[in-house]
Amino acid sequence: MSNEIHEQTAAKMRQLLQGASEAHNASVSTPVPRMTQAPAAYAGWTPPCNAGEFLVLVKFAGQLVLCALQEPTWRQAAAIEMYAFRRSDNGQEYFSGEQERRELLRISLRWVADPETNSVRHSPSLSELAQGFVEALWRQVAREFFVQLEEASSLYASAVSFFKGELGHPVHPVILDVNGIMKGMFTFNGAEWNAVSMSDFERYQIVWSAYQEHLTTGSAPEPTVMPPSPPLRAWFGPTVR
Numbered sequence: 001m002s003n004e005i006h007e008q009t010a011a012k013m014r015q016l017l018q019g020a021s022e023a024h025n026a027s028v029s030t031p032v033p034r035m036t037q038a039p040a041a042y043a044g045w046t047p048p049c050n051a052g053e054f055l056v057l058v059k060f061a062g063q064l065v066l067c068a069l070q071e072p073t074w075r076q077a078a079a080i081e082m083y084a085f086r087r088s089d090n091g092q093e094y095f096s097g098e099q100e101r102r103e104l105l106r107i108s109l110r111w112v113a114d115p116e117t118n119s120v121r122h123s124p125s126l127s128e129l130a131q132g133f134v135e136a137l138w139r140q141v142a143r144e145f146f147v148q149l150e151e152a153s154s155l156y157a158s159a160v161s162f163f164k165g166e167l168g169h170p171v172h173p174v175i176l177d178v179n180g181i182m183k184g185m186f187t188f189n190g191a192e193w194n195a196v197s198m199s200d201f202e203r204y205q206i207v208w209s210a211y212q213e214h215l216t217t218g219s220a221p222e223p224t225v226m227p228p229s230p231p232l233r234a235w236f237g238p239t240v241r
Contacts (some may be wrong), residue, residue, distance in 0.1 A: 020073060025143050034144070042066045046113045046120055053110055056140045058134045067137060068110040071145055074201030082103060093115045101138050102126055104145060109137075160208035174203040175195075178211055 034054035038046045049055060049068060057064045072080070084100040087093050111122045112129070147155075155172060164173050165240055180186050188196075196204070 021088050038066060041115070042113055045118050046051075047111065050110075054144070056144070058133065058137050060130070060136045063115050065115065065133070066113040069108045069141060069144075070110060071197045071199060072108055072193060074102055074196050074198045076105065076107060077145075077198035078200075079105075101142075102134075105134065105138060105141070108141070108145075145199055146198055147206070152202075152206055155206050156210050160209040160214065163211055163214045172203075172207075174200065175207050178204065178207045182211065 014229075035056070036049045036054055038048075038055060039057070046066060047068075050070075053068050053070045056067050056069065058067055059065075080100055082105070084096045085093055086096050086099075106126060109124065109126075110122050112124055113120050121128070155174070158172060159175050159178075160178070162171060177219040181188070
């Protein structure tokens with residue numbers, strides 16, 4: 001039975017790589033654009049999105065509440081993550097996920113549109129919002145801020161195929177960025193690198209991992225599935241420049 005399960009798992013892993021030029025081109029290679037235009041029900045009384053901002057509709061108390069956010073940069077996220085580590089009274093270190101979530105929301109939330117009163121609250125404090133709404137908002141934006149398992153696996157497989165010379169176009173922009181940097185075609189200056197969003201930073205690390213493994217082995221790695229996206233702190237190491 002264990003061998004059968006192993007074979008089934010291996011077959012799924014192989015499919016990730018073998019289907020890169022087709023399935024990945026349709027999904028990973030074409031990032032889904034975020035909502036930047038307010039739905040008709042909110043048009044006329046909500047402010048337009050500024051550069052870098054996006055909109056989400058949050059279902060809460062039987063209504064759809066429109067919120068504008070701007071994704072934190074990787075440096076902001078790294079600083080929040082660092083300060084989310086706490087030390088208990090007995091000297092044990094622990095990670096406060098609640099602290100991390102609230103800080104990420106605090107710096108990213110731009111405004112909240114109240115559909116009952118047709119009013120907009122700009123840069124609201126989280127303490128002004130219902131706890132249930134804050135939790136619903138986090139569930140919505142967490143998928144935007146953190147690379148999810150399916151995307152991470154597909155992106156890694158696409159990067160492996162690309163560096164083997166097997167993946168056609170279109171290709172995820174992050175893969176092209178890493179390839180261009182490795183070939184010396186361009187570089188990021190400090191300001192540009194610091195402005196990279198926390199989710200794109202994670203994508204760069206996924207592609208960089210595929211590139212590094214390709215260089216180490218001299219050929220494509222064995223078919224594999226990228227593990228769930230680790231916390232941002234796990235990505236900092238000698239490969240980050």
